[in-house]
Amino acid sequence: MIGETLFMTFPHDEDGTKDRVLESFRVADYPPGMDQAGRQAENWLLGATAVIGLGHSAWTAGRWATSLARSAQASGAGSTAAATSGEFIGPLIGSRTQAQTLQEFSQVAYANYQRYADEAWVATITRASKGNFAFKRGLHPRTQIGNHIDGVARKRLRRWAAREFQGEGAGRFMAVNRYLRSPSGQSYRIPDLRVPGHIFDLTLALKTGASSQILDFRAFSGGAHITVVRPQGLGGSYSLLP
Amino acid sequence: MSDSWEPVNKQDWHDLVSMVLVYAPDFPEEDYLEPHEQLTLKMAFAALRTGLKHFAPVRRDSSLRARVVGLLNQAEKAYREDRILDAGTVMQEVDDILRGSKTPTLH
Numbered sequence: 478m479i480g481e482t483l484f485m486t487f488p489h490d491e492d493g494t495k496d497r498v499l500e501s502f503r504v505a506d507y508p509p510g511m512d513q514a515g516r517q518a519e520n521w522l523l524g525a526t527a528v529i530g531l532g533h534s535a536w537t538a539g540r541w542a543t544s545l546a547r548s549a550q551a552s553g554a555g556s557t558a559a560a561t562s563g564e565f566i567g568p569l570i571g572s573r574t575q576a577q578t579l580q581e582f583s584q585v586a587y588a589n590y591q592r593y594a595d596e597a598w599v600a601t602i603t604r605a606s607k608g609n610f611a612f613k614r615g616l617h618p619r620t621q622i623g624n625h626i627d628g629v630a631r632k633r634l635r636r637w638a639a640r641e642f643q644g645e646g647a648g649r650f651m652a653v654n655r656y657l658r659s660p661s662g663q664s665y666r667i668p669d670l671r672v673p674g675h676i677f678d679l680t681l682a683l684k685t686g687a688s689s690q691i692l693d694f695r696a697f698s699g700g701a702h703i704t705v706v707r708p709q710g711l712g713g714s715y716s717l718l719p
Numbered sequence: 720m721s722d723s724w725e726p727v728n729k730q731d732w733h734d735l736v737s738m739v740l741v742y743a744p745d746f747p748e749e750d751y752l753e754p755h756e757q758l759t760l761k762m763a764f765a766a767l768r769t770g771l772k773h774f775a776p777v778r779r780d781s782s783l784r785a786r787v788v789g790l791l792n793q794a795e796k797a798y799r800e801d802r803i804l805d806a807g808t809v810m811q812e813v814d815d816i817l818r819g820s821k822t823p824t825l826h
Contacts, residue, residue, distance in 0.1 A: 600741050604803070611740070611807035613815070628737025633749070635731060639722050640751055654730060 579650075583672045586651055589637060590630060590670055590706055591714060594679055597629040598622075598708035623681040626708070627669065630679055634670060657697045666693045671701070679706040686717040695719060724758055726770035729817075735770065736814050739763050740807050744798040764795040774817055787813055 576582035601622050604610045612618050634653050638645040645653045652671040659665065670677040676694050678684070684691060684705050694703050704716045726732035738746065738758070746758040768791055771777045777784045790813045797806035 596747055597741055600747075604741065609803040609807065611804055611811050613811055625737040625741050628734035629741050632731065632734035632738050633747075635727070635734075636724060636749065637751060 579673050582650055583675050586634075586670065586672050587675075587677060587704065587706075590634060590677055590679070591709075593630040593633045594626060594706055595709050597626040598710050601625060602710070619681060626681070627679055631669065657694065659693070659697050664693070666690060666697060668694055669706070671698075675702045675704065677704050677706050681707065681711060683707075684717075686719070691717060724762055724766045726766060726773060729773045732767065732770040732773055733814060733818070735763065735767060736810055739767070739794075739798075740810055743803075743806065744801070760795065760798055764791055767791055777817070783816075787816060790816075 576585050601610065605612075605618070605622070610622075612621055631653050634651075635645060638649065638651060638653070642650050645651045646655060650672065652668075654667055654669060655671070656665045657668055657671065657676075668676045669679045676698060678690070678694070686692075686703075691703055691705075695701065700719065702716060704714055706714045724735070726735050743763065744760045746760075746763070748757055768788060771784065771787060777787060790809050794806045794809040794813070797803075797809065
């Protein structure tokens, strides 16, 4: 599959054509496992648009890709038509970030997220140990610390995204605290951070691949890699195998 | 998306409160920002006051807005005077009000 061009489709197009093609991309540009994502194209809208490198809305990207796919089928040109769209997303993402591929971008986003979590953990524990952290009654202090570390990391990620690549969310390079819906649309999860092919979840507790949250992340995203991000002071982060 | 510290929605507002609770009055330096763009206490509280526009009850109720702004001013002053716990307690109160929570904070 590496190097092949994939077309991802899903069957509920707004204009009733039933064959909306979101994007084509070279599998080599994604981490292993990403090629299982076809059935979950909607959840990859973020990545699909990012690969195209357009700042337009996801809908615009979808229409563009649909048109492109139809043209390719009509002409018999097959996969060559859009094969180059995912080779790089550069010249660079952001003025300081210096990422040229999605893999590099994913690594930078993870490194930042980890650093934000580590710094917030140290700052919070230091403040609490001096008796300077105002805890609420009725909620375990560890939970409150976790919530605030989550909040700090999200805020810093959003600020970074806003400065470096026009923000986060649908049609951007990453999504912070956004809905990830099931294929049926009847349930959802809200991962802390998503980049194409990867979900990062910040937590103080240990989570296994058998937890319902992790199972849903994987199912709803169509097989994204999942990394549980934990402060280094608590043992650090780890990824979960399917 | 606004290229500033101003909250873009309610969740982002609460996340900025977390930034304040964890770090104020001295915030971490962001290596991708210019010196004048780094988050400061003044900037954080200005953003929190501006970000109140995301809360419908605050928009509708001028007395609630006055109360929340008063508490934010009180917290900012406490941070300036290095009364971190007092400031944090007030911030938690503001956070509770805007979350609709009645849970009191510890002193």
